[in-house]
Amino acid sequence: SITLNYTGATVTAASRATLKRTDNATITDVIPTRLCGASGCTGTSEVQIARSYTWSGSTLLGLLGSRQYNIPLYFRTVAGQNVSAGPYQVTLNFSVNYNVCQVGAVGLCLTPQTGTAVTSITLNMNVTNDCSAMTTPNINFNSAPLVQNFPTISQSIAVTCTKGSAYTIGINNGLNALNNVRRMASGNNRMSYEIYKEATANRWGVSGTERWSSGASSQVSTDGLLRTYNYTARILPNQTTPPAGNYSDTLVVDVAF
Structure with missing residues (x-):
């Protein structure tokens, strides 16, 4: 033995x-x-x-x-x-x-x-630093006859990452952007929209100061793992209302350490 x-x-x-x-x-x-x-x-x-x-x-x-x-x-x-x-x-x-x-x-x-x-x-x-979960709900502006009648959408992205890690979160311009303005598409027609940090006019983008630092998150859990980022999404009112249709876009959310 x-x-x-x-x-x-x-x-x-x-x-x-x-x-x-x-x-x-x-x-x-x-x-x-x-x-x-x-x-x-x-x-x-x-x-x-x-x-x-x-x-x-x-x-x-x-x-x-x-x-x-x-x-x-x-x-x-x-x-x-x-x-x-x-x-x-x-x-x-x-x-x-x-x-x-x-x-x-x-x-x-x-x-x-x-x-x-x-x-x-x-x-x-x-x-190593990593994120184990991310909640990214879809944005639905519903229906309206004119661009100025679409509601402002208030939602959150939630991210769970390694304890004590410092990172930034970015959202890209999607599939149809023009001159750094996001646009949804319905066939050949386009409708401009944007996403802002919390209820401000600060654009949430993919590079530089448009990224969102983890240290400035909207909320953080007691254990420091889960951070929440509140944002608003708006149809830009200073555009001509495009033809009726179903407009959509696809965005990518990334985390950088």
């Missing part, structure tokens, strides 16, 4: 090793890790600090390659952590007790080997 004794780690919490930021000691974000002796990391195969896991019998025979045992260890992070981007590290410490032998033709142990070895494993992880 071979027994792995999980003796400790450089950073721990709730009997598990926890990855901690290596580049900034003032950041307290940690990522708990699970150590398991079997794939799938079921509850019975997880090894917590001060506990052990044993391979024996037919399981141990299946790990034998020549005279070397390749002991499988599986590591998983605990889901649902809210951490900032950066490098994380933790070192796990072990002692290994072994009691193995070479079996002869009649099943006798010819060369028994027993002992204890001490070893450690260092885990490294790099968390």
Whole structure:
């Protein structure tokens, strides 16, 4: 048999090793890790600090390659952590007790080997800035006989990104823009419209100051992950009302770190 004794780690919490930021000691974000002796990391195969896991019998025979045992260890992070981007590290410490032998033709142990070895494993992880969700509802101006009769639409875009990340959000000009003015199309006909930050006259665009900084979002959740950007969309009244039809456009919303 071979027994792995999980003796400790450089950073721990709730009997598990926890990855901690290596580049900034003032950041307290940690990522708990699970150590398991079997794939799938079921509850019975997880090894917590001060506990052990044993391979024996037919399981141990299946790990034998020549005279070397390749002991499988599986590591998983605990889901649902809210951490900032950066490098994380933790070192796990072990002692290994072994009691193995070479079996002869009649099943006798010819060369028994027993002992204890001490070893450690260092885990490294790099968390990068990313966004996991974005809510971008369609804009519907409904119907009106004249351009000045279309309602102003007030809606929001919501974005969930890495804790503490700084980014900007842009909206492109769509498929039919002319001279940096967005336009919807119905066949060969066009209807100009625009999107503005909150209830201002500041255009929400794709470049420069027209982009929207995360630090200036309309709302932010308590955990700092979800930010909401309120905007208004308007049909421009200083244009000739185009022929009746169904007008549409497609916009792309992007996030840049």
